[in-house]
Amino acid sequence: MRNLRLALPVAGSALLVVVAACGATGTAAAPDGPAPATQAQTHAMPTQSAAGQGSPTQDGSPAQKGGQTDSVAIRNFAFAPAMVTVPVGTTITWTNDDQDAHTVSATGGAFKSAALNNGDTFRFTFSKPGRYDYLCSIHPFMTATVVVTP
Amino acid sequence: MTRRQLLRHTAWFGSAVVLTVAGGEVVSHVADQPVPAAAADPTALRFVQVSDSHLGFTGPANTAVEESFGDAIAQINALPYEPAFVMHTGDLTHLSTAAQFDQVKQMMHGLRTGQVLTVPGEHDSVDDAGQKYRAAFGAGTRGDGWYSFDTRGVHFIALVNTLSLEKLGHLGTEQLDFVRQDVAGLSSDTPIVVFSHIPLFAMYPAWGWGTDDAVRALGYLRRFSSVTCLNGHVHQLFTKTEGNVTFHSATTTAYPLPQPGRAPAPTPVTLPAGKLRDALGIREVSYRAGTRALAIKDRTLT
Numbered sequence: 001m002r003n004l005r006l007a008l009p010v011a012g013s014a015l016l017v018v019v020a021a022c023g024a025t026g027t028a029a030a031p032d033g034p035a036p037a038t039q040a041q042t043h044a045m046p047t048q049s050a051a052g053q054g055s056p057t058q059d060g061s062p063a064q065k066g067g068q069t070d071s072v073a074i075r076n077f078a079f080a081p082a083m084v085t086v087p088v089g090t091t092i093t094w095t096n097d098d099q100d101a102h103t104v105s106a107t108g109g110a111f112k113s114a115a116l117n118n119g120d121t122f123r124f125t126f127s128k129p130g131r132y133d134y135l136c137s138i139h140p141f142m143t144a145t146v147v148v149t150p
Numbered sequence: 151m152t153r154r155q156l157l158r159h160t161a162w163f164g165s166a167v168v169l170t171v172a173g174g175e176v177v178s179h180v181a182d183q184p185v186p187a188a189a190a191d192p193t194a195l196r197f198v199q200v201s202d203s204h205l206g207f208t209g210p211a212n213t214a215v216e217e218s219f220g221d222a223i224a225q226i227n228a229l230p231y232e233p234a235f236v237m238h239t240g241d242l243t244h245l246s247t248a249a250q251f252d253q254v255k256q257m258m259h260g261l262r263t264g265q266v267l268t269v270p271g272e273h274d275s276v277d278d279a280g281q282k283y284r285a286a287f288g289a290g291t292r293g294d295g296w297y298s299f300d301t302r303g304v305h306f307i308a309l310v311n312t313l314s315l316e317k318l319g320h321l322g323t324e325q326l327d328f329v330r331q332d333v334a335g336l337s338s339d340t341p342i343v344v345f346s347h348i349p350l351f352a353m354y355p356a357w358g359w360g361t362d363d364a365v366r367a368l369g370y371l372r373r374f375s376s377v378t379c380l381n382g383h384v385h386q387l388f389t390k391t392e393g394n395v396t397f398h399s400a401t402t403t404a405y406p407l408p409q410p411g412r413a414p415a416p417t418p419v420t421l422p423a424g425k426l427r428d429a430l431g432i433r434e435v436s437y438r439a440g441t442r443a444l445a446i447k448d449r450t451l452t
Contacts (some may be wrong), residue, residue, distance in 0.1 A: 077414075101245055107315070118208070137277070141357065
């Protein structure tokens, strides 16, 4: 049922932008299925009873060898920066600075975080070049892109 | 929300709805129709809507959402009548965890009502397309969790518009077919009430406050003389009439959100101490046979 959305005139308009953007680039599209890459997630507030002022914490694990680590903030219902270009092998860390929960979910399925509460982080290492469009599955109007260069 | 804010809000959208306020109670009705005197009629249909309880939310906008929801339940149980049903229009949980579903289900078991009904919000289907939601609340529903039922001459339709990765809410072809077939045999003077989490009208699309294919569902309801759509998601009261359809957005039991466009993003609003309860509330709905409109009473949390 959900795949039929493209046929709907209004629903299609938002998605077509993404599809067109994917197709327009000369580089490889984001890989389908499970990606040969690593992802990790940390929770600043492991219990629900914790006070609502968790501070962002990293999980301390080293970045992928030979790569560089970049950061994307989730703030005011937006990914900042909304467009990131990194070399292959880079690990990107997303940190949720909002009170509300968000996810980091690749449109093509390459990566998908669980719900990130305030202060939680999500890390993903990009081992394949390409363009990765992603969004927050709770607030799908929040969209952004990672471009991974060879 | 104050009466002044409500009026300003309504003026901004230009809807023809009259709002009256008395003692923390907001009564809204379409301008050319009298409010049915259902409260005095023992045969009237009466039910309650609550919404957006976000069990598991821990931010400063409300550090005790479970307590607020408990207070809303107590307020419903203290009504001078037992509602035919209580409908929760979604975002029961904040993060769709099994523990949060268990907790909200247990709390709603304490409601004094004939039946507890729900539709899912996007927070109830964060990472599993609604599987945990349906395990907890999906008994007897169809498709991804939609259903319909009849009570006292009113036809109710409960829709699911939070499961797709679209900018806006989305119903989908299968559910639209369900709506079309569901109302096909009904007389056009049957009052219709539609529940959904995300509004079925374009309240503020930039924040995702609308449903991209709702116009098709509403098209199937165009021949009915009275259609009332009750939604949550926006955490504030709002009413609008388009043709035969009146839309009523409900407030939340958890925390307020900004008015459309009045903030950079729909981020939870932290109110000054003591002001939170005025932004939270429950909604009483009544209908008396033979009248056209439903009476909606929005009450702040006491």
